[in-house]
Amino acid sequence: MDNKAEIRDFLASRRARVTPEQAGVPTFGGIRRVPGLRREEVAHLAGVSVDYYNRLERGKATGISPEVLDAVSRALQLDDVEREHLRNLFEAVRPAPIRAPRSRTRQVIRPTIQMVVDAITIPAFVQNSRLEILAANTLGHALYADGTQKLTLPFSMPRFLFLDPRTPEFFGDWARAARNQVALLRAAAGRAPDDTELMALIGELSTRSAQFRELWASHDVLKYREGLKQYHHPAVGDVQFIGESFDLSKDEDLALLIYTYEPNTPTEQAMTLLASWFTPSAEATALHADREIDRAE
Template structure:
């Protein structure tokens, strides 16, 4: 399939998925008329009316038979579909024509020394932190992030990937208390990356691997949802220190827009902060391992 055709199909799939997720009531339409609706979400003619385009034109867009969508039309569709900023940007990216080029692997990403220094500083202040790159590859993390999630440094380089961990590692389902939400967000982040780098053969191989080995990933990938992490919270059930809730912030370090630095923190004075401090001292000779083990064991008994 040539490059322009792949773009049309991707945009068509995204539009179709977004339309079926939006109910008439959410779109501000009256759905109290007689008879049962035979479609899930909005009808094509309803979306076309909301966006101010003809039904025939919108149908051609959704069937991948038109490459003429202007920025104004895309914005009108995004507004009618109630897309957020990440979804709106994704739609524009999918519709943007790119010159045909040979699929080749991009250069390996490198973490800047200043970012490594920041990871060390965050380690000293008790903050797990890690850097994700293209395809959600884990490029770097401090020791505390390795203890909280998993030590990606102990894995072969090809397996240091957040999506592979979430969908293929059994530990992830036990670690994340709301694994379903984490899985949906992970697939949506990967879908956003796929829109930006459609010619990345390593990303295609990753999606193929996950699709083969994870039914959950196949289902979520077919939803065509996209997500860009900025801030939020996440709940863990850690095998050593029990339950804890963290808040995170995502930043772009240096001059590589395809790198994201995640910084975790816990609420001061909370049980989660206590658990994080215990985790930071685990196997730390300066802290005294036996004392930490006793505190953790006591917490587990409670």
């Protein structure tokens, strides 16, 4: 990943998002040729010279202080996740000993973590920063698989979302889910620009999915904590959850996801029915996998 280009494009996209009125910048009724703020306006708001900000947006201000970075973040009205992302981008271009790109070793879920996941009575998963599901309990498997089969782990949620033609029907709000997935991946790329597997995933999706390319160009970032999850399950129909995410502090880049739902609701009834159908010993397969019988036909 070209980190200087990432800085340029991220700052430009954030400038375009802030109107002069939002920033308190007078326009005097003149015709503006660019959306949002001009570079010189950001420089003025941040208290730096125009030349310095221009170099900053080109990723050349490698000695930038935390105070200046905070001032630029305030000028662009960045939220906490965007501020962290900008710091990560500049950290990546900071002079440092040469580091070779790294391919991470396969992440192994500790037995105690798997025991915790299995003990949870609502859908639960362990996910890494590449948005791969590495572990799931019975209801977790049943939600994303056919209801009688297990997921093949690791299960790549971005590949499922963007490359499986059934997902627009499966996700209650596919567009929102897609935006969130891309924003989560971009934030992960800022934290780990030397993760070769993550870069390969982004490259694959950019090549194979026009929707992914369009969303990737927005440069939005997100840190998932909680949110509404809506699905149209092929076996039990419409279900909805509130997803919660908890970092596993002793396990790098891993998070525990749980999907909660209200008692005495259609979702609870659907999950009870799905759990009764699910056979943990069934041959592992994923909802997104191409089936041999389909290819034969």
